Amino acid sequence: MEQIKKEISEYSEREVLRILSKNVDGLFIIDYTNNAYQALRRNDFLKNIFNETGTYDELIRKLILRFSDSQNDIADDYHVFIPMLNKFKGNYSKHVDFFYKDQTGHYMMLINPMENTDKYILVLYELDNSEYAQKMYTSEKEKTIQSTYLFSMCVDLIKDTTSSISITEISDKPVSSMDISYSQWRMMIVNMIYPDDRPIFLAYTEPEFLKTSLTTKRSISFDCQMQNLNGNYIWVKIIFSKIHSYNEEDCKFVYTVQDIHESSMKLIEDLKKYEALSITDSLTGIFNHGKIEDELHSMMKLQNTEKKPLSLIMFDIDYFKKINDRFGHAIGDAVLRTLSEIANKLLSEYNITLGRWGGEEFMGLCYDTDLESAVKIAENLKDTIASYEFDTVGNITCSIGVTEVVSKKETPREAFDRVDSALYKAKANGRNCVYGLIKILKDCDFKVAVLFGYLLNILKLYTQTNHFL
DSSP states (O other): OOOOOOOOGOOOHHHHHHHHHHSEEEEEEEEETTTTEEEEEEEEEEEGGGSEEEOHHHHHHHHBBBOTSSSOBOGGGGGGGGHSSSOOOOOEEEEHHHHHETEEEEEEEEEEEOTTEEEEEEEEOOHHHHHHHHOOOOOOHHHHHHHHHHEEEEEEEEEEEEEEEEETOOSSSOOOOOOOOOHHHHHGGGGGGGGGGGHHHHHHHHHHHHHHHHOOEEEEEEEEEETTTSSEOOOOOOOOEEOOOTTOOOEEEEEEEEEOHEEEEEEEEHHHHHHHHHOTTTTTTBBBBBHHHHHHHHHHHHHHOOOEEEEEEEEEEHHHHHHHHHHOOOHHHHHHHHHHHHHHHHTTTOOOEEEEEETEEEEEEETTHHHHHHHHHHHHHHHHHOOOBBBBTTTOOEEEEEEOOTTTTTTTHHHHHHHHHHHHHHHHHTSSSSEEEEEOOOOTTHHHHHHHHHHHHHHHHHHHOOOOO
16 A cells, blocks of 8 residues: 555545555446456466457456365356346455466455446455465365355245345355246256255255255255266255245245265275175185075066076086095185186186185076087086196086076076976086076976977987986
């Protein structure tokens, strides 16, 4: 400020305004109707940020519609709000930071509408270090309280208006200039909601639903994914809290968007872990007995619709008890883990779902695989296991039973019992072999031609292996 030795009564209004104008770092005249601005004054730093002339929309993006902690613009979808942010009904002030190369400028912005015109005066004052430090101290205290809240506003459903809109990532102050009805806002913001969540968003934000569901001092909320200012979808909690009023006809509420992404992702991660634990065998890491049963139920329903073949492979380790007795259960567990890895790697190439049925028994579900193909895969599995050199125990062998689900009237239990019987036959035939077993068709709705086709397959398989009945 100029140091002039006068009594305060000696200063004229014109002189004071002249002194103030010398301390202005940026001065702009804005024409709202024609979407234009003219820079009357810019310090050297601001000349890097603003051109001498330009569009008012461009100015708003740089001043308001951007992140408070960087010069980066927000996601394109949010630019739809620019026409609502650039009209001011009264004076407006805001702290803004500008970034250029390795320099940062801290400014206080003042916007003053010219009376009875569609023009504004915009003033920028640069903050010195002490002013900036105090401003940041105040802002940090506010952010501590609002850190998880991305957006809030007041809504009057009767008048269909919004007010006191606050976008925390853009500004620590409410945007009083946004002139938008609740109906407009609702249909604009829905585009920022994840597509799968839009129906629930529209249902919960529907005015009649809110009028009937919200009672005084009561809140309702729901979780969904919403696009943040970066353009990424994050988990948020949308909260509606009715504002207390002695007028029963009033229907005003506060709408808040809370960032719950971190906690939601942690919850989803935990749920996936618990789900994996519930369906996974703890020793081998493959599906457990219950999950294999569920998978077979699903495959049999799908088979009735798609009319594709479905086969089952059951196998276990020959003389596994001797391994435990001779080497101990720790070595026996190691054999089971290694065997499951070998089998899973081989069967996954055929898109076969593998699980541990219990003890040393394993089950493979072969969708879109007929009996003939399943027997060939089982033979490959038997030979692969027999040729593998296991740690400590050396070579081991497996017996394998195979069957095909051939009737839509068959139950999963019947299919499991039949493949178990096939495995028993393989063991009875000397072990280290594959035994295929097919259901004897008695369903009267099966045509003779279908039965004849299966008999031909049986005959064909019999010529390929003497382990098939």
